[in-house]
Amino acid sequence: MVTGRDRENSLFKSIDWICIIIYLLLLAAGWISVCGASYDYGQTDFFSFDSRSGKQLVWIGLAVVIGFVIMMLETKIFEMLAHVFYGAMLVLLAVTIVIAPDVKGSHSWLVLGPVSIQPAEFAKFATALAVAKYMNTFQNPELDWKTLARSALFVLTPMILIVLQNETGSALVYLAFFIMFYREGMPGSLLFCALSAVLYFVVGVRFREDMIFPGYSSGGGSALTSGGEFAVLLMIQIFVTAMVFVYTKAFNVFKILAGVGIGGTVLAILFSVFAIPYNVVWMQLILLLASIGIMLFYALRDRIVEYYYIVLFALGSAAFFYSSDYVLNNVMQPHQQARIRVVLGLEEDLSGAGYNVNQAKIAIGSGGLTGKGFLNGTQTKLKYVPEQDTDFIFCTVGEEEGFWGCSLVLVLYACLIIRLVIMAERQVDRFGRVYGYCVLSIFLFHLFINVGMVLGLTPVIGIPLPFFSYGGSSLWGFTILLFVFLKIDSGWSASKR
Amino acid sequence: MRRGSSYNLEKRKFVVIAMTLLIVIAYIMRLFFLQIMSDEYKQHADSNAFQNRVLYPTRGAISDRNGNVMVYNQPAYDVMVVMSEIENLDTLDLCNALNISKDFFVRRMAIIKDRNKNPGYSRYTQQIFLNQLSAEEFSAFHEKMFRFKGFYTQKRSIREYASGIGAHILGDVGEVSTANIEEDPYYQGGDYIGKLGVEKYYEKELRGTKGVEILLRDARGRIKGHYQNGRYDKRPVPGRNLTLGLDKDLQALGERLMEGKIGSIVAIEPSTGEVLCMVSAPSYDPRIMTGRQRGKNHRMLSADPRKPLLNRAIMGQYPPGSTFKTSQALTFLQEGIITPETSYSCSHGFYFKGLHVGCHGHASPLPLQPALGTSCNAYFCWGLYHMINNKHKYGRVQNAMTVWKDYMVSMGFGYKLGIDLAGEKRGLIPNAQFYDKAYKGSWNGLTIISISIGQGEVNLTPLQICNLCATIANRGYYITPHVVKKVEGQDLDPKYTEKHYTKVSRKNYEVVAGGMRRAVLGGTCTGARIPGIEVCGKTGTAQNRGHDHSVFMGFAPMNNPKIAVAVYVENGGFGADYGVPIGSLLIEKYINGKLSPASEAKAALFQSKRISYGDRQR
Structure with a gap:
């Protein structure tokens, strides 16, 4: 017989306390940052409900209550009700498109009297549960294409609905689920192809107009090579060479390709700089064709099928890059092009502050090793940094707590994510593991984009930093996401005892 | 997929962990570069950052059907204050220089600091202390201004009417209300807006577009020049002149x-x-x-x-x-x-x-x-x-x-x-x-x-x-x-x-x-x-x-x-x-x-x- 008291005891013991401690530390650090970011001179009371810090404290309190309630529920409930949650959330997302008021062009906030909530923040949790439940019905460790495609449909549906709400940033978060699919057996090459496509596009567009390799003698007047094109072709060359090494293990072919690709490129650059300036890209294309020829030769000679795939990858990469470049620059209208550049963060929105990212970098850069101290940041106080207590909250950490503070926060996130990997791997069934991977993938994606954006490394996509950014919806969304997993995990560790 | 292969999917957790570590390490390196290796950003912010100086456009003039100018602009001066820069202020001296009472000074300062009445208030930016000083009042104050740290002047223009006729048609301009600011973010506290007549109806045409100069200041508040050599500065666009059908x-x-x-x-x-x-x-x-x-x-x-x-x-x-x-x-x-x-x-x-x-x-x-x-x-x-x-x-x-x-x-x-x-x-x-x-x-x-x-x-x-x-x-x-x-x-x-x-x-x-x-x-x-x-x-x-x-x-x-x-x-x-x-x-x-x-x-x-x-x- 398990009495109520025993149950509580066993629950207390079976919770993953490491996770809880990291969670609480992040909450505390987040609140301090919100205090710093929303602080106005002359205001002394952080606990007043009139201030953002006071409100955030209330949201945090409610988040802890939500976490507690989740721990009190039966683990089974989540698996049982997964599809119900998911269906309800899809309806809510669809309804939101219609009834939500227009806030800066997006229709994503539901206004219920004094509070506004963003259903998209809770949809991640419902999607993770539903996809975990669906994938759990297949016990074979090797998932087939069909199952994978169907699981992807679970992810893409809410994603499309959120795009329709005009919240592209929140929708992109659903790409994080592909990390989980990768763990569950999606071929790594697929993930790699997708990542390289994004890389080609962003790099190609961003550096398209930057001309490089000016002639040495002409004093820099005749740079004829587009930086973007050069970088993309170099990437293709490197990827192809590396793939040959990884998939065929043919070291001699690898050496030949590296010599042709890298060596040829270096020579081509030197020729352009010191002899006759020309467009190095032409030489790169010739080198790429040469590499393909070499691979086809070895494919026919050694009858190794992997070469064909690599050739396909090389041709596909080049075709994708040039066709996307053509579509962007020749097919699209100028305003559509500008829109894409702004969405990618490649072009600053001139009607806005004009130098947001630069201001964010200045705020962080001015923090130095130890920071200026709590509430002493001038850059954030002067309101130079936009969205300083939501999407750009990391600026405040950078300015007031410095390098040490920032590093500590990043390490805490790393610990949380790695801890979640360990916990996900120890789940007995696929349901728990898939859900765990969903949770950690979402955290990883938010961390990658949000901090990267503030540091000027990733495109400016407005998504919050988990547990830091001001706002109830995102805080509760992340809390539910995390605590449901803690609850599922506690069931595992209880069963071990 | 990979049927029959001995590939173990569990090993993929290392890829995910490696990805996490890679991102965090890359970001810490970037932070190291931004915060410790480079002094540039620090200098920018240490210099108490930037001063955005608004450049006001001239408002369009209004003339009658025969080209007689009826409304034009006259220079006037606003006295601005930056609260964080006030040091050892001799209030009495200031009141004398501006010909205001001490009472008025106290009241005005309280209004500036009151966020309900002055929503854009910040200790670090210029706030309007007194507006529309005439040229004589201005020159009297300007001589003594060095004694009042934190006080600045700013040139504005006010409307001048050639004669006393046509009040209902010409209308007038006045300071924007809080409602105006909420309706149109173009306006900031202290801006002028047409209140009646043509000045109101043709506000958008008459007002022009404000410009901005982004200036860098050193720690003592001295202007050190334009941010990025004026790359982000914008010239003001003057308002359009109107010709009335009026005789x-x-x-x-x-x-x-x-x-x-x-x-x-x-x-x-x-x-x-x-x-x-x-x-x-x-x-x-x-x-x-x-x-x-x-x-x-x-x-x-x-x-x-x-x-x-x-x-x-x-x-x-x-x-x-x-x-x-x-x-x-x-x-x-x-x-x-x-x-x-x-x-x-x-x-x-x-x-x-x-x-x-x-x-x-x-x-x-x-x-x-x-x-x-x-x-x-x-x-x-x-x-x-x-x-x-x-x-x-x-x-x-x-x-x-x-x-x-x-x-x-x-x-x-x-x-x-x-x-x-x-x-x-x-x-x-x-x-x-x-x-x-x-x-x-x-x-x-x-x-x-x-x-x-x-x-x-x-x-x-x-x-x-x-x-x-x-x-x-x-x-x-x-x-x-x-x-x-x-x-x-x-x-x-x-x-x-x-x-x-x-x-x-x-x-x-x-x-x-x-x-x-x-x-x-x-x-x-x-x-x-x-x-x-x-x-x-x-x-x-x-x-x-x-x-x-x-x-x-x-x-x-x-x-x-x-x-x-x-x-x-x-x-x-x-x-x-x-x-x-x-x-x-x-x-x-x-x-x-x-x-x-x-x-x-x-x-x-x-x-x-x-x-x-x-x-x-x-």
Whole structure:
């Protein structure tokens, strides 16, 4: 017989306390940052409900209550009700498109009297549960294409609905689920192809107009090579060479390709700089064709099928890059092009502050090793940094707590994510593991984009930093996401005892 | 996938962990570079960052139709304060230098720091301490400014009026309200915005676009130059100049003649719809609405029981009296109720079924043109009666009323004309539903007979009366009246060039114009006879609870009209008492460019005439 008291005891013991401690530390650090970011001179009371810090404290309190309630529920409930949650959330997302008021062009906030909530923040949790439940019905460790495609449909549906709400940033978060699919057996090459496509596009567009390799003698007047094109072709060359090494293990072919690709490129650059300036890209294309020829030769000679795939990858990469470049620059209208550049963060929105990212970098850069101290940041106080207590909250950490503070926060996130990997791997069934991977993938994606954006490394996509950014919806969304997993995990560790 | 391969998916967790570590390590390296290796960012922020200095554009000037500038800009200076930079301030010294009281200083500082009243407040940015110092006040303060750390001056421009006329048309500018700022983020506290008249209606054209200079400051607040050599600076775009259709001299004469009276004058150039003059009496001097006294003066004007701030030309809704008979004649002719030859008898009024509408003595019976000339009430009562009660043609009275109303609306009555000034009223043209409600469905032509002579429920603005006159001058169409003739570098709104044809044909307009000519030659407005100018006119005497209102509308020359004018003098008595002489003086002035000595004497006489109004709220 398990009495109520025993149950509580066993629950207390079976919770993953490491996770809880990291969670609480992040909450505390987040609140301090919100205090710093929303602080106005002359205001002394952080606990007043009139201030953002006071409100955030209330949201945090409610988040802890939500976490507690989740721990009190039966683990089974989540698996049982997964599809119900998911269906309800899809309806809510669809309804939101219609009834939500227009806030800066997006229709994503539901206004219920004094509070506004963003259903998209809770949809991640419902999607993770539903996809975990669906994938759990297949016990074979090797998932087939069909199952994978169907699981992807679970992810893409809410994603499309959120795009329709005009919240592209929140929708992109659903790409994080592909990390989980990768763990569950999606071929790594697929993930790699997708990542390289994004890389080609962003790099190609961003550096398209930057001309490089000016002639040495002409004093820099005749740079004829587009930086973007050069970088993309170099990437293709490197990827192809590396793939040959990884998939065929043919070291001699690898050496030949590296010599042709890298060596040829270096020579081509030197020729352009010191002899006759020309467009190095032409030489790169010739080198790429040469590499393909070499691979086809070895494919026919050694009858190794992997070469064909690599050739396909090389041709596909080049075709994708040039066709996307053509579509962007020749097919699209100028305003559509500008829109894409702004969405990618490649072009600053001139009607806005004009130098947001630069201001964010200045705020962080001015923090130095130890920071200026709590509430002493001038850059954030002067309101130079936009969205300083939501999407750009990391600026405040950078300015007031410095390098040490920032590093500590990043390490805490790393610990949380790695801890979640360990916990996900120890789940007995696929349901728990898939859900765990969903949770950690979402955290990883938010961390990658949000901090990267503030540091000027990733495109400016407005998504919050988990547990830091001001706002109830995102805080509760992340809390539910995390605590449901803690609850599922506690069931595992209880069963071990 | 990978069927039969020994590949272990669990190993993929290392890929995910590696990805996490890679991202975190890359970001820490980036932070190391930004925060420790590079000094550049630190210097930027250490220098107390940037100072955004707003560059104000000059507001567009306003001139009359002949190029005489009426409103222009004059430099003025604001005193700004940055709270975080105030050090060892000698308050008394500052108050003396600025000629303000210590009390005022304390109050002003409290208001600046109050976020409810000053939403954009920051300790680190410039806040307006005192605005619109004159050049003399400024130079006195500027000498001593080095003693007051944290205080700056900023050059602004304020509006200056060339003369005291045209207050209602020109309007004024004042500081933006909190509501303005919420509506349009372009504005910040302390900015100016058009509050009335053209300044308000053409705010967007006049204001231009603010520019900004992003300056770098060192730790002591000294300007170190432009951020990135001015890459992000924006030059201000000056506002556009406006040319009004107004004739400055005509306006001045109109305002002179309306002194001591309540009422309004509107004059329009019929061929273009441009407003040549628009007087609303009592008026005020627009020059009192600039500078620091604006608030006080504005309060004084709003408290005045005669409401000088009201632009009666477009906001006053009056019974048009007999001037309205022209519109009735046009309707009856077009509907075939009468012909120009139709005569109705009048024996000192309209008597029918116990109803009596009085009239003055004249020959009887009369055809249409003499009836217009003598302004016979009976003629138009009969006309309306025959129209509204014509069951054979319209069926029900309601249908007849609807036809009548459509004619009125086509002439620009009952709805706003759409002049480029804020606050225009629509007047009132009753329709069938209106009377069904008022008389519970039981009414006929007799019940509503007084609308035929411009009394009863009918209300027009002086602008609508003038537009009626311009339409007759044009023989059948009008162009929406407008005050602004030209916006520099921009086309005029197409709605101010479009011709609106009424439902009445040109032929019938000729008849009515002839009637109006007859009124001047030998009818009610013989006072409008001007040697050498063919004037057409129509008087009106609008009944009123108190003394009658004096109304006149007229245009000249009869063929190829240059001006259409409407005069409305509250409690002025017969149309011929005030309306006709004032109207004819304006016509003479505009067409001849000057007044004859005899007319000059007449003008002086009317300028000095006063009508007693009592203290009643108007």
